[in-house]
Amino acid sequence: MPHIVALRSSARRIVPTVVCPCSVMVARLHTSPTSPKAQSEADAALPLGPFGRMLGGLNSLKSTLLKIPPIAAVGVGGSAPIPFTGRANSWSQAVREAQSLVVEYDQDQKIIDPIKLVGRDLRDMRDNIATLLGSGHPLLNTVSKYYFSAEGKNIRPLLVLLAAQATSIAPKQYLVSFSDEYEIIDTPISPMLQNTTTRTAHHDALYTPSVTKQGCMILPTQRRLAEIVEMIHTASLLHDDVIDASEARRGLPSANVNFGNKMAILAGDFMLARASVSLARLRNAEVIELLATTIANLVEGEFMQLKNTQKGKNGEAPRMTTFEYYMEKSYMKTASLIAKSCRASAVLGGNTKEVTELAYTYGRNLGLAFQLVDDMLDFTLSSTQFGKPTGADLTLGLATAPVLYAWEEFPELGPLIERKFSQPGDVEKVARALVYQSNGLKQTRALAESHCQAAIDAAMQFPPSDARSALIQLTEKMVTRQK
């Protein structure tokens, strides 16, 4: 019978730390940090065990290759992590360096094992449904891999794990100890389906938290949280693609196109249900509520995106301007999950309210910047680079930041936004042309940069560590990302 490890009533066993009077806490929060770069240079030479050394050798080659401009520009998402230097020259490199801090070395250098997310039974389920619906399509494995994040960058779980490390040495409300706080609480969800969250003997060894030289660590519950966050994200992608009738995702046909709506709905529900059960088993009320709320936010965001305009009721003025509405939608669809999962990671670590608030502020601002950059890339990249048709969001009738800024300069954009770019030529001839003539892209980038700065300001209040440096480097490189 498969079992996993989970935290037993950690919230109840409060072990006060000796270093936590308010004055010390505030002092630690405001400690002037040493240079993240100086630190990470020292760390780069650290022995990482036999696997680490092999990886190191391989990666020094890859690292060289990465510096060749075309590769650096296109990015190498999904590739193996590379040792942390703090001197990444691209978003992709920043991601891969950050991954090296939190990777589980047994899993082909993945930070999330897709099998842990979906379980063998979902692979069976996929095969079964494919047979059932008569869609034994050759792209099946490729697409499901995309959805189940085997090929993705796993940004969300990556941030959860980095936040775990960065806050592990920040002020605590209580200390979570590893020796006796975990007990086996998993039972299979049903006789028919094996539990997703299988614990193996091998897994047990991994579940001893590894401590970096700065004393940073990741708890078992925080690693579980990272998996849950990826499940929620994946479920949301599956349903959104059905609702938006998306045809492609990152250049591949979307699940709804390949397997039909039934498969996509059912797979999304399944992921969400599994995520909810795993979440319940964390047995932390605050974390459960935070993550449950992100699910609600994702749905609300999708709804706001469908609706896309805020109209006043009964002749009243609308509650929000169009730009506020757009930012609110971006929070719901993108920033909420990142912000609340970073906070949840700090909560699981037993951190003080001040620290969990910093984690939230970091995630919220990074998430908003992420969406702003995404909306910029819609205009600046060719569809080959970006993996979706350029102007795709405009085709969906979405008024994003670059268009809304351009509207201030070119009032003639108003009627197009109002009619959701529904007339022939609205997208290419008018909207895109006017955006390029305007300062819309520049202003969008400036707004993204201001949110990045706010994220960095928050992260800088954590004690110095490689994890903090990685959070900051990710933020710095995010604005220049190419995919």
Add this chain to the structure above:
Amino acid sequence: MPHIVALRSSARRIVPTVVCPCSVMVARLHTSPTSPKAQSEADAALPLGPFGRMLGGLNSLKSTLLKIPPIAAVGVGGSAPIPFTGRANSWSQAVREAQSLVVEYDQDQKIIDPIKLVGRDLRDMRDNIATLLGSGHPLLNTVSKYYFSAEGKNIRPLLVLLAAQATSIAPKQYLVSFSDEYEIIDTPISPMLQNTTTRTAHHDALYTPSVTKQGCMILPTQRRLAEIVEMIHTASLLHDDVIDASEARRGLPSANVNFGNKMAILAGDFMLARASVSLARLRNAEVIELLATTIANLVEGEFMQLKNTQKGKNGEAPRMTTFEYYMEKSYMKTASLIAKSCRASAVLGGNTKEVTELAYTYGRNLGLAFQLVDDMLDFTLSSTQFGKPTGADLTLGLATAPVLYAWEEFPELGPLIERKFSQPGDVEKVARALVYQSNGLKQTRALAESHCQAAIDAAMQFPPSDARSALIQLTEKMVTRQK
């Protein structure tokens, strides 16, 4: 800012009762119960306050009307509750009598206020999506009312509330007190959407638990649980109708037909997300895990139904017989939610493990019987009575109990089951004809009755009360229900 009430850390504040050593507990569990009927006769004369008396007057008229055979036979689901007598002569009357025990009198005698389930914002959302998708259909309100349970019998929340009352006087692990255990923990889920779980001043008054003369009561958390259970059920209906491409539900067009798949998926996700947040706010780890598991079970059940046969892999023998598979599917799709929500109700009441297990056993057996009767009604009712086309499940290729029993007598049914009744005439000419010639319906009824008996055996171990009598009466009348 809207707020609700929820239980604060009740699981932590354990107040041991003085009546709970094992011997006393076992003695109470096995107390020979007085006749449920004798008790409820006494209760029927109870004054119920001004609203109760008005209702009583109205209901004595309705009760007379009910006894007129055609009305009694067709049933009056969705009508007002009638005072509990314990002598119901139909399923519908048993339901309405049970409702009178748990109704909130302010809400037009509904046990669940649909507005509390969906919130004003979902009504807005519905209107908005309808506008968006261009489906301002006249049946909109009727159908949404069906889905949001305004017209339904609310069987699931009814059972949760009756289980709450029946177990409130059963042995406890700890006592939940009402005076100081509740605090305001709700914050709006998002700035855009008001919280579903709005607490009004009026609501506060309702949240004082009413105590029956037997000392039975319903806690605020248990009433909230009832709402959550209905939300999960509704979400599941919405998605299943999309997945099964259902065209009708209880004689009305289904949401997917009326509003399209997008609306149905989004509304289902929304209900599920709201349910998850409300669930998290109950702050009871065991209850959260129980209900999260029911969501997973519903998805697995829907998957089993789509798949419908258990085939061995790589030439191995299948793990289950077809009948076992059918019963497992029935557990997943129907019994799990009822069983686990009855157990969760007892858990919220602070009951002992033995009592929560009895609640689960009651719900599991009632749920299985409910599905068996549903599958019988497919054959015995005209489509007008049943609200869905007769043989609808066979059209979907489902091999239900009556067919599987008939198969034992008529081996020629095997190939039809194998090919999922896919050839012309399979349903009407062969399957239905052979089921009528066989003992399939009789055997299905006998199996349903045996599960009903098991449910009654479990309920009889609760201390005597009207609520217990209502649980038993519902079970007795369930086999004879006509819709």
